Amino acid sequence: MTSTLIAPGATIGKPAHRDPNVLRWLAAYTSSMVGDSVYYIALSWAAVQQGSPAQAGAVMAVSAVPRALLMLGGGVIADRFGPRRVVIGSDLVRCAAGLSVAALLFLTSPGLWPLALLAVVFGTVDAVFMPAVGALPARVTTRDQLARVQGMRGLAIRFASVVGGPLGGLAVAFGGAAAAFGLAGLLIAVSVPLLISVRMREPAVDDKAEAGGGSADAGDASDAGEGAGGRGAAPDAAALGAPDSEARGATAPDKAPARTTTPLGDLQAGLRYIRAHRVLAPLMLAIALGDLGFVGPLNVGLTLLADERGWGASGMGWVLSGFGVGAGAAALLLTVRGRLPHAGRVAGWAILAGSVAIGALAFVPGVLAAVGVALLVGLLAGLSGALCGALLQTQADPAYLGRVTAVSSLVSLGFAPLSMPLSAAAIGAWGTGPVFVGSAAVCGLGGVVALCVRDLWRAELPG
Structure with a gap:
């Protein structure tokens, strides 16, 4: 695999939404996400057909275990081997696994075991795929465009959720x-040649997070391999087949640097x-x-609220649509504007305002009002989420970005x-309103943290 390098001091010169290189990355990411959505539809349908509802639920949940257990290790892998190489390898494995199960289901009725195995494979691969996906944008655009890329990524996620289900x-x-399963595998396969x-590009010195934003100590830098090639010596120009003017001072992002540390040492350095x-x-x-206070009410809590109020499945669907439209609007705003001033402050206030809207959702009188409140929740949550993601991208040193994304x-x-499950049990005991x-309140505490910590409150996006 060869890479075309952009010299560290060079800038792309185009906004991300007009840059063909970024658009190729976006097309690859979108195709992979749509494939993921189709995969989950296929897995749930096949599991229901092959077993009982309880067994189907177990198959759907089994992928979460390796994903949670291995996620931090996945961040180390992304930083050690390069995010693009990891994403391509992950997509190839997911494609092969999906197509293999498609062939198996076409030829025979094997029961639940291949579905459970497929879920484990996807969960394991996700543990390395997700950190690598988070670290990749810094290698395809300049630092001042990373906020816009977060907005574009949010639009891709919304598109995948809208299109993947019907497909x-x-x-x-x-x-x-x-x-x-075959369609999911093919959609994921499309991302590979695009990637x-x-x-x-190797992030330039002035593209990296400001040193004043906080850094690891000298020992951490050594652990991360910076002194031995984390962003180290330039490779030989002839070996890359590139002119000296392109290769001088550049490190091939997909080349694994020479390291003297262990993966455990890299993980510890990243956490420090x-x-x-x-x-x-x-x-x-x-x-x-913010996520702890948001996930329960907007998932299981909304289902129980719709049942309690008599909205039915269609009413719940409209409320979820309102949330999706709001989140999509926030992603579009960041895509068009590229950045918002006072990012840390805006994120904090958006989390606080969004928490108030979450609490109000349990007290609205009807479906129409609930859709309006859900749209507001989606807009505020989408805005705060995109800004937090952009701050992660721009504040983190590129050498640690895989591990930072893994923790997030x-x-x-x-x-x-x-x-x-805690929200469901609490609603059963106390009702929807108090929960x-x-x-x-838990979600709002995230906004309080953002507004009370001076360095985060003053954090800005480049641009």
Whole structure:
């Protein structure tokens, strides 16, 4: 695999939404996410057809275990081997696994065991895929465009959720679960040549997070391999097949640096780096509190609220649509504007205002009002989420970005879902109103952290 290098001092010169290189990355990411959505439709349908509802639920949940357990290690892998190489390898494995199960289902009726195995494979691969996906934007655009890329990524996620479900349903309707798994594998496969065509760049010195934002100590830098090639010596120009003017001072982002440390040492260095960083440490806490207060009410809580109010499945669907439209509008805003001033302050106030809207959702009189409140929740949550993601991208040293993304993903996808069974049990005991208000209070604490920690409150996006 070869990479076309952009010299560290060079800038792309185009906004991200007009840069063909970024658009190729976006197309690859979107295709992979749509494939993921189709995969989950196929897995749920096949599991229901092959077993009981309880068994189907177990198959759907089994992928969460390796994803949560291995996520931090996935961040180390992304930083050690390069995010693009890890993403391409992950997509190839997911594609092969999906197509293999499609062929198996087409030829025979194997029961639940291959579905459970497929879920474990996807969960394991996700543990390395997610941190690498988070670290990749810094290698395809300049630092001042990373906020816009976060908005573009949010639009891709919204598009995948809107398109993937109907595509999966149509595939199941016309060809069964085997056709849906095959379609998912092909959609994921499309991302591979697109990613190979994306030009990589090594973040320049002035593209990196400001040293004043917090950094690891000298020992941490050594552990991360910076002194031995984390962003180290330039490779030989002839070996890369590139002119001296392109290669001088550049490090091939997909080349594994020469390291003398162990993966465990890299993981420990990454955790120390986050803990010592004056912006990243409180930002992780704000994200954790915001997600803990948000996930329960907007998942299991909304279902129970719709049942209690007699809205039915269609009413709940409209409320979820309102949330999706609001989140999409926030992503579009950041895509068009590229950055918002006072990012840390805006994120904090958005989390606080969003928490008030979450609490209000349990007390609205009808479906129409609930849709309006959900749209507001989506707008505020989408805005705060995009800004927090952009701050993670721009504040983190590129050498640690995989590990930083891994911790953030673990908080959002590993710990926050634990609030769902707790929310369900609490609603059963006390009702929807008190639980939504309590969840809103937890979410609001994330905004309080963002507004009370001076370095996070003053954090800005480059541009």
